[in-house]
Amino acid sequence: MAVMITDLCINCSSCIDECPATAIVDADSSPIENAEFTYVKPEKCIECVDSSVPKCFDACPTEGAIVWNMPYIAQFNEYYMKGHEKGIYQIRVHKKRGIFSPEANPKPYRKNISLVDREAHTVLAF
Numbered sequence: 001m002a003v004m005i006t007d008l009c010i011n012c013s014s015c016i017d018e019c020p021a022t023a024i025v026d027a028d029s030s031p032i033e034n035a036e037f038t039y040v041k042p043e044k045c046i047e048c049v050d051s052s053v054p055k056c057f058d059a060c061p062t063e064g065a066i067v068w069n070m071p072y073i074a075q076f077n078e079y080y081m082k083g084h085e086k087g088i089y090q091i092r093v094h095k096k097r098g099i100f101s102p103e104a105n106p107k108p109y110r111k112n113i114s115l116v117d118r119e120a121h122t123v124l125a126f
């Protein structure tokens, strides 16, 4: 995923239009069943690697609403596929190309964010 949105989100939608990867959707458009919060599609998030600060974080008024998650790369394929099975994520499934897993469809990520911080879902801070 890259980044994920927590239950501290107030659903203000400020982050949605700022995302350069159209990775963020509101709760009504979320692929998660009975979603209550704005959702980041991990298979689309590119961690805004070309910007100094992730655009969603920059737009968000709520401390703690956006946290780090694991890089969306093959090494964490099982992590995301398990999350998909549990309904934490709903990774896009293409009719012909199959699921957009990290293995099949890796995304750029910020290499300066440690795996320890990612695993702990540390709050973004810049």
Ligand code: SF4
Pocket (backbone or CB within 6 Å): 002, 003, 018, 019, 020, 021, 022, 023, 024, 040, 044, 045, 046, 047, 048, 054, 055, 056, 057
């Ligand atoms: S980090 Fe960037 S690409 Fe990822 S959800 Fe936030 S705005 Fe979109």
Ligand code: SF4
Pocket (backbone or CB within 6 Å): 005, 008, 009, 010, 011, 012, 013, 014, 015, 016, 038, 056, 059, 060, 061, 062, 065, 066
């Ligand atoms: S800007 Fe922050 S509080 Fe607003 S919808 Fe996005 S994550 Fe939630």
